[in-house]
Amino acid sequence: MFPAPVPTRLLAAVGLVVSVAACSSAPTAGTPDTFSVWDPYPQFTAESEWVRTIEKCGAEAGVKIQRQAYDTTDLTSKVLLAAQQRTAPHVLVVDNPVVSTLVEAGVLKPNSEAGLDAGQVSPNLVAAGTVDGQTYGVPIGANTLALYYNKAVLAGAGVDPASVKDWESLNAALAKVKAAGKKGITFSAIGTEEGSFQFLPWFWGAGASLTDLPSGRAALELWKSWLDNGYAPNSVVGNTQTTSWQEFATGEYAFAENGTWQLGNAKKAGFEYGVIPIPGRTGGTAPAPTGGEFVTVPVQDNKDTEAKAGRIASCLTAPDKVLAADTALTYISAVPSVQQQQVSAQPELAVWVEAVKNAKGRTGDNLGTRYPRISQPLWGAVQAALTGAKAPEAALRDAQASVK
Amino acid sequence: MTSWRTPVGVLLTAVMLFPVYWMINVSLTPMSDMRKPPSLIPVNPTTEGYERVLREQVPYLGTSLLVAAGTVVLTLVLAAPAAYSLAKLRPAGRRALGFVLLVAQMIPGIIMALGFYGIYVKLGITNTVWGLILADSTIAVPFAVLILTSFMASVPDEVLQAATIDGAGPWRSFVSIVLPASRNGVVTAALFAFLWAWSDFLFAATLDSGGRLQPLTLGIYRYIGNNNQEWNSIMATAVVASVPATVLIVVAQRFVAAGVTSGAVKD
Amino acid sequence: MRSRLAGWAFLVPLVAYLAVCYAYPLFTNVDLSIRGYTVRSFVSGGAPLVGFANYATVFGDPTFRTALLNTVLFTVISLFFQYTIGLAAALFFARGFRLSATLRALFLVPWLLPLIVSASTWAWLLNSESGLVNAALKVVGLGPVNWLTSPEWSLVSVTIANIWIGIPFNLVVLYSGLQNISRDVYEASALDGASGWQTFWHVTFPLLRPVSAITLLLGLVYTLKVFDVIWIMTKGGPSGSSTTLATWSYELGFGNVLPRFGPSAAVGNVLILIAVVAGLLYIRVQRRQELS
Numbered sequence: 001m002f003p004a005p006v007p008t009r010l011l012a013a014v015g016l017v018v019s020v021a022a023c024s025s026a027p028t029a030g031t032p033d034t035f036s037v038w039d040p041y042p043q044f045t046a047e048s049e050w051v052r053t054i055e056k057c058g059a060e061a062g063v064k065i066q067r068q069a070y071d072t073t074d075l076t077s078k079v080l081l082a083a084q085q086r087t088a089p090h091v092l093v094v095d096n097p098v099v100s101t102l103v104e105a106g107v108l109k110p111n112s113e114a115g116l117d118a119g120q121v122s123p124n125l126v127a128a129g130t131v132d133g134q135t136y137g138v139p140i141g142a143n144t145l146a147l148y149y150n151k152a153v154l155a156g157a158g159v160d161p162a163s164v165k166d167w168e169s170l171n172a173a174l175a176k177v178k179a180a181g182k183k184g185i186t187f188s189a190i191g192t193e194e195g196s197f198q199f200l201p202w203f204w205g206a207g208a209s210l211t212d213l214p215s216g217r218a219a220l221e222l223w224k225s226w227l228d229n230g231y232a233p234n235s236v237v238g239n240t241q242t243t244s245w246q247e248f249a250t251g252e253y254a255f256a257e258n259g260t261w262q263l264g265n266a267k268k269a270g271f272e273y274g275v276i277p278i279p280g281r282t283g284g285t286a287p288a289p290t291g292g293e294f295v296t297v298p299v300q301d302n303k304d305t306e307a308k309a310g311r312i313a314s315c316l317t318a319p320d321k322v323l324a325a326d327t328a329l330t331y332i333s334a335v336p337s338v339q340q341q342q343v344s345a346q347p348e349l350a351v352w353v354e355a356v357k358n359a360k361g362r363t364g365d366n367l368g369t370r371y372p373r374i375s376q377p378l379w380g381a382v383q384a385a386l387t388g389a390k391a392p393e394a395a396l397r398d399a400q401a402s403v404k
Numbered sequence: 405m406t407s408w409r410t411p412v413g414v415l416l417t418a419v420m421l422f423p424v425y426w427m428i429n430v431s432l433t434p435m436s437d438m439r440k441p442p443s444l445i446p447v448n449p450t451t452e453g454y455e456r457v458l459r460e461q462v463p464y465l466g467t468s469l470l471v472a473a474g475t476v477v478l479t480l481v482l483a484a485p486a487a488y489s490l491a492k493l494r495p496a497g498r499r500a501l502g503f504v505l506l507v508a509q510m511i512p513g514i515i516m517a518l519g520f521y522g523i524y525v526k527l528g529i530t531n532t533v534w535g536l537i538l539a540d541s542t543i544a545v546p547f548a549v550l551i552l553t554s555f556m557a558s559v560p561d562e563v564l565q566a567a568t569i570d571g572a573g574p575w576r577s578f579v580s581i582v583l584p585a586s587r588n589g590v591v592t593a594a595l596f597a598f599l600w601a602w603s604d605f606l607f608a609a610t611l612d613s614g615g616r617l618q619p620l621t622l623g624i625y626r627y628i629g630n631n632n633q634e635w636n637s638i639m640a641t642a643v644v645a646s647v648p649a650t651v652l653i654v655v656a657q658r659f660v661a662a663g664v665t666s667g668a669v670k671d
Numbered sequence: 672m673r674s675r676l677a678g679w680a681f682l683v684p685l686v687a688y689l690a691v692c693y694a695y696p697l698f699t700n701v702d703l704s705i706r707g708y709t710v711r712s713f714v715s716g717g718a719p720l721v722g723f724a725n726y727a728t729v730f731g732d733p734t735f736r737t738a739l740l741n742t743v744l745f746t747v748i749s750l751f752f753q754y755t756i757g758l759a760a761a762l763f764f765a766r767g768f769r770l771s772a773t774l775r776a777l778f779l780v781p782w783l784l785p786l787i788v789s790a791s792t793w794a795w796l797l798n799s800e801s802g803l804v805n806a807a808l809k810v811v812g813l814g815p816v817n818w819l820t821s822p823e824w825s826l827v828s829v830t831i832a833n834i835w836i837g838i839p840f841n842l843v844v845l846y847s848g849l850q851n852i853s854r855d856v857y858e859a860s861a862l863d864g865a866s867g868w869q870t871f872w873h874v875t876f877p878l879l880r881p882v883s884a885i886t887l888l889l890g891l892v893y894t895l896k897v898f899d900v901i902w903i904m905t906k907g908g909p910s911g912s913s914t915t916l917a918t919w920s921y922e923l924g925f926g927n928v929l930p931r932f933g934p935s936a937a938v939g940n941v942l943i944l945i946a947v948v949a950g951l952l953y954i955r956v957q958r959r960q961e962l963s
Contacts, residue, residue, distance in 0.1 A: 042625045042626050042628070043626055043627070045460075045626075068613065069613075070609075070613060071609070071625050071628060073925075074609060074610075074613075076928065076930070077518075077925055077930065078610075080710060080713060080714060080930070081518060081521055081522065081525075082525070083714045084522070084713060084714050085522060085525040085526065087525050097928050098928055101710055101928055101929050102710075104709075104710050104711060105710035105711050105713065105714045106711050106714055106715055107714060190906060190908070191905075191906045191907065191908035191909065191910070192906055192926065193927070193928065233799070233800045234799045234800070234817050234820050234821075235798055235799045235800040235801075235820060236820075237817075237819075237820035237908070237909045238794075238798075238819045238820045238905060238906075238908070238909070240633075242633045242635075243439070243798075246435065246438045246439040246635075247439045247800065247801070249435055249436040249438070249439070250436065250437070250438075250439050250440045250801075251436070252440075265435065268435065268436075269435075269436055270436055369710075369929050371928070372927050372928040372929035373929065375927075375928070376927055380910055380911070383908050383909045383910040384909075384910040386909070387820065387821060387822050387909045387910060387912075389822055389909075389910050407768075409763070409766065409768040409771070410768050410769045410770055410771075412763075413763070413764070413768065413770065413771060413774045414770070414774065416760070416763070416774075417774045417777050417778060420777075420778055420781070420835075420838070421777060421780060421781075423781070423789065423792045423793060423796065423835065424780055424781065424784070424792075426792050426795065426796060426803065427784070427788060427789075427792045430792070430795060438801075439798075439800065439801040440801065441801060441806060442801060442802065442803040442806050481684075482684055482685050482688050483685070485681040485682075485684065485685075486681060486682050486684070486685035488681055489677075489678045489679070489680075489681035489682045490682070493677055493678030493681065494678065495678030495679050495682065498678075499954055501682065501685075501686070502950075502954070503947075503950050503951075503954065504689060505689075506888070506892065506946060506947075506949075506950040506953075507697075507943060507946060507947055507950065508689060508693045508697075509889075509892050509893075509896075509946075510892055510895070510896065510942060510943045510946035510947075511693065511696050511697055511700060511939075511943065512700075512896060512898075512917070512920060512921075512939050512942070513896070514921065514924070514925065515696050515699060515700045515936070515939060516693075516696045518696070518699065519695045519696030519699050520692075520696070522695070522699075523695060538692070542692050542693070545685070545688065547889060549685065550885055550888075550889065551844065551885060551889075554881050554882055554885045555847070555851065557881065558851055558881070573677075574677040574678075574681070578681070588847040588850050588851055589847060589851075591847075592843055592844060592847045595779075595843065596840070596843070599779070599782045599783060602783060603782065603783060603784065603785050603786070605785055605786070605787065621785050624785060624787065624788075635791075638787075638788065638791075639788065639792075642784050642785060642788040645783070645784075645785070646780060646783040646784060649783045650776070650777070650780055650783060653776045653779050653780075653783075654772075654773055654776040654777070656776075
């Protein structure tokens, strides 16, 4: 018989594993000679310009670089776990709304201590990385949303794109397009952060504030009316931004709400396109949310390591280096002087530079980690209203009630 | 007599595999046509996706094979003796163990992955192929034990008693009687261990995303960017990934079929 | 005495393996669910014990009832169709015929595909604007159905996709089970003049019961856990209409910029509990069978 011994032995075995693990995790003193850089760009291979830039910056700091690319949705949990095991990367490139969460977790070094400087960057873009007066990291570039339009479809419906100045004129344009037998507009209202990202230009364009969701009622009613009138397809409820783009790429749609990153695909679409800013409710350009990543320096056990990591991060965001990365990502630079270079090289970027200037960080207004708590009920309300489960006003009121 | 079964079988298989066909269809469709009204065959086929995949992904195939084969071996080595014990030697506490196996399978994959990550980082074995094999085996081992137990249970006790009288110890009974008699179960367990390891993404992404040797499922993530997914390349990767595995399974199934009939003759 | 020792000797590798590979994740999941983790304490430690507060949060959330109901519907309907279709196919293939081995192998192809691909393909087929299913409905004169984007249909759609994914598993296991039934039994039944249906109902089905039970039990465990298929196709939406406990757990822990580890782990543990209950039921049934 094997009464007691087996469990005891098992416990001993487990204990052994745990204690071995504990011993080997003792922090190593001194500065390593290889620095790790994590980014959310798995599309860039070892031969890409981006990876070469990282290696160049490592060489300038006198260290070797080990770069790892993760899917962007995995990166947050990966960094939290690594920080828990005290193996956070030395330099981290991370999506801007995540920065405040990582600051809250105590994972990131403020710029003042890491030797980073975001002084050259437009203030509206730095906002996402600013928590309690301290800035964490430097944006590598920015993207945002605007309206792509199909020239042939608009011409066929007798719509002049320049006439779209506010919601009323946009609705009039959509009605003409529908009357001409084409499809109106496609966007993404999926039940994830992407859905909130796409809804925000309309929400902010209605003059609403994220601290008072029912104030954005007009925006949600606008979207709902598009579905009810057949201006927008029902598939928007499940569309990601890619799916929505594919719909626009069929050439059947007049407008698509989509981002800077689609410019490369737009050229391949096989029809003439143009871009206009998203109009505010009563005119002007609506503030669209900023997208794009921050280059940050996570906390290490050693000050020298952090300083060296700071040098690599500064190098990655230096104006002469960042242009290549922004070009590869089709981002707009966060630095006004580099934006000028981009526009003179590619005049069609002018409208995007304008859009980025008007853009707003989602976690700005000192919302920080309150933003995710608001964003989730918000996309829920959008879905509830668009599927007809709730009236727009009630949906937003319920959403506000569930924000804690 | 059996002639009607072949056409019906072909028809059923065609229905079952229709979504797979659709995947192939999408892999050949250019971006601008993807959301057009659907057509049963790609109208303007593009091989863009395949060109990229063949250029970029082929080295990953070998890793996937290695990981899947390693998982099969590890799974069977752990599960077969245990199943034999549970089914035939019936030690005390076997019900509790069966129960633990069931609960073990219920731990969400993501929690398993996080647990492994914590341990692997401490031991410094992230980004290794055998670390991935060990993790992948956790999907298959509980299943293999349970399924092998139910197969081995159907080996008649009389046969084993006869062997014991002839002086065979438990090990010899296991190797020369129970294991061959439950070959179908062994092949089933091996097949699923292979398939799970082959298509695993979660463990690979968590434990091996910085490794030199990466499985094919991670290759797909090259085509899923922050805001953009290149569907023809994604689908092309899946097609390329499933071809060698399909061939392997078809061959294995023929082998199984042969084994089954010869086993039946022996009975 | 000796055989008991031998019995445990054969089990030692497995038990050690279970302890090393599963104990820590299981411990983590329980620990996460009874502490008030924030992102800060997740990284630096020192989260306070909060007992059942996370469970209270979860049970008090209106999503819980929807998710539980959806989980039950999703699981029961998936299991029923996966099993019946899988068994029908296994019986069909059990009589060898030309190409049968090859066709049976091809049935497994859905299992080879990464879930992100198979689930996306289903989402493609069921898309309300450009999906093939709606195009086919139009051909036969029916209006389009918003398969994935209406609260009435989303759960049906993900269930259909999940049934498709689960058929190969049932087919393979049940087919192997059929092969293990001795030919003599069928011959005896045929000699008694039993019809095909009678043979199936009175001979095949009862003999297949142990394999059926384990297939259904494993199917239950796997189906309870399914999250990728639903997550990829609908994200649990629109507005929660296809949320199950598994997707909800994922959504709480990883579907948002700010993870809520505690409630996420609590939902995960509720799922584990459901599986435990199913396991207990199985063991009771098994014991009764052994006794009879």
